[in-house]
Amino acid sequence: MSLINKMLQDLDARSSGAAASQGGSSAVRPVTAAVRPMPRMLLILAAVAGIVIFVVAAIFAWRALTRPSPSSLSASAKAAAPAVVAPAPAAVVAPPSIAATPPAAAPPEAPAPAPVQAPPIPSAEAKTAPVGIAPSEAPAKSRSAEKRRIETPLRASPALVRSTIGEKEEARLRGDAGLSKVQQAENEYRRGLSAMQEGRVHDAIARFEQTLANNPRHEAARQTLIGLLIENQRGDEAMQHMQQALALDPAQAQMAMLLARLQMERNGPAIDTLQRTLPHAAANADFRAFLAGALQREQRHAEAVEHYQAALRLQAGNSVWWMGLGISLQALKRNAEARTAFNEAKTGGRLSPELQTFVERKLQQLPN
Structure with missing residues (x-):
């Protein structure tokens, strides 16, 4: 019960100076929570900003390198003009040949002349036309592909993180599946201690609560959880866990004293709490x-x-x-x-x- 002792001693030290003005009664003051800075968020924001700047610069540089010159655009326009006019004579000549043929012979002979082959005549000019068009289409496709390639990992990263966390959680559950409730509680307690040492307070609280769900008599987890809740100004939740502890074992004198002190701060039933434990703490x-x-x-x-x-x-x-x-x-x-x-x-x-x-x-x- 060293943690409970420490919390009581801290509260006693704070209230001893006010005993005179209170007529000898203990002055109760709320426990303040420790505020931890969060430098990791600044690092994450800086990294994201750097990536965005790099991507924007790369896109503008690519556009500048692949932008077609005015001379190539004019040459392509000149080359494309005959390609549009040339098929017209072929289209005019083809109908007379079909009209001059007797109706009976028209079906078998129509495919033979292959009027469709006439357009390949301006093939030299047709080949020239795409040359002026390709530079404008290719960069657009390459730019969109490059943009998709860069943005896809950025969009997928949160899902990837969630997937990784989910896989770890599933692996943990699979590993604990064959264990007893007491063994699962001990594993959760150790994970809670690790989270607390790394500064992940909310995760640690969740781990300790899961520990107590598996084993309500895990005193170390309950005491550590109560301490974290009080430090983070969650006194009502801490009181609930203390009441649960006393319901399981009313002989915990120090737990009853700590609960009574918090109840006195809220004008609660502190005396009732102490009197329920008195038969176990008369000495x-x-x-x-x-x-x-x-x-x-x-x-x-x-x-x-x-x-x-x-x-x-x-x-x-x-x-x-x-x-x-x-x-x-x-x-x-x-x-x-x-x-x-x-x-x-x-x-x-x-x-x-x-x-x-x-x-x-x-x-x-x-x-x-």
Whole structure:
């Protein structure tokens, strides 16, 4: 439970300075999330911009090199003109030959003269015509092919990435298919730790949640998940996981204390949470003092005195607990006992300067 201990200690350290102004009650402050910079996005944007600039420059350079010259265009136009006029005489001569032939003989002899062969006469000119046209058509086709060749990988890259991720996920599922739920949970937990070390917080959270789905009693995964959720200001989700943990095992005193602290921030049922765990933590001095502070916060001083005294019987040298006991005794008008408790807190030598000043002021307020 070292992680839970650390989170409680951090919260206690933040709230100890405000005990005086709160009448001895613990001031609860929300845990702030660590914001991680994302330099990878800048690198990706820079790379994409470089590729786009390169592609545009290549297209313009290709157009400049393959643009046909004006002389070639004029030559092609001159060469193309006779090619259009030359077939006209052939078309005029062909009908008389067909008309002069008797109707009976026309069908067998019509294919023989092969009027279709007349157009090859201007073949020299016809061959010249495409020469002027080819340079304008070929570059257009080559440019479109080049553009398709360059753009296709760019368009396909996200799908390729998704395909790669999908293949890895399928391979992972196939590898875990024959394992038990406990073994699958352990594998997911290790993947979650790797994702957390690489800074992929959302992936890590998903992995730890899957771990708990396979094995709800995986305490290491639950504690790590709760810590990540609190750091990322997802306290409500963290509280749900803590409630699930306590439902499985209500004897987790530190888990109950952490849940109660978050519930106090939201004016929730913190005391109810602690009292459900109390039968399993009656001999835990820290737990009894924490419950006493929660009761004192709700002005339930008689119950707070009972739990402070129980905590001090288990660990008598805690000056903060003596101070808390003195506050509740003073509220109950048990001034003599309150003075004794404040003196114990003052002479214990473990109070911060602010709390030391607070205790001295309380002693001055008590009647002699």
